[in-house]
Amino acid sequence: MIFSKIFQMFLVPSVFVLVLILVGLILIFKKRGQKTGKILLVSGIVFYYLFSITPVADLIISPLENQYQSVQKGDLNKADNIVLLLGGRESNVLRGSEVLRLHNLQLTTYNLQLTIIISGTDPLNPERKEAEEVKEFLTERGIPAENIILEDKSRNTRESAKNIKEILGDEPFFLVTSAYHMERSLREFEKVGTNPIPAPTDFKIKTEQYTALDWFPDPQNLRNSNLAVHEYFGIVFYKFFGIINA
DSSP states (O other): OHHHHHHHHHHSHHHHHHHHHHHHHHHHTSSSOHHHHHHHHHHHHHHHHHHTSHHHHHHHHHHHHTTOOOOOGGGGGGOSEEEEEOOOHHHHHHHHHHHHHHHHHHHHHHSOOOEEEEEOOOTTOGGGOHHHHHHHHHHTTTOOGGGEEEEOOOOSHHHHHHHHHHHHTTOEEEEEEEGGGHHHHHHHHHHTTOEEEEEEEOOOSOOSOOOGGGGSOOHHHHHHHHHHHHHHHHHHHHHHHSOOOO
């Protein structure tokens, strides 16, 4: 497990590019290997540019995001529960906003309220209480606290799937997570015998027509490339070993 995480870390573009540039610089300042060093340095700069521009970042992440569409009004009768997977402060707000949309849509359409399960915790900072923060976000916007269940023990997607199985059994539920993370999440939840209905949000792809500025490097695009490579690694690792680490 530890080896796979280390290997995965060096595959993400931001780290991969940094290694190329650093090794290239080291070789350039040595008497031998200057030609190889220059090649690595230039390669690192080129890769940084490619992974940091919008068209390339979109191209990498789009196969993950294009598989599932947002839940619409006509789908609301499929489940009475929502499971929200935590994913960091920025993603939590976007995922919480999707939960709020679904809850309010269900309330206005059928005059019913969905039960919401917030699943996950930050394994590196368990004192942060992410689940409680999201619960507060939702209750401040009108969702009754009694409709929200905190499942704050899971450290990764696999553990969330197992814990949700214990809570819901085979009851269907809307699974809310970022669009790029949906395929990997569905695999884990279906593996333990739950019945998730994909409710993707937090789409990273730029939908409007590209402009000249989109061909300039942007740190957000590099982050999106990192997210996509992380997911692809997880999917491949799952396929060959039946394991997902995060």
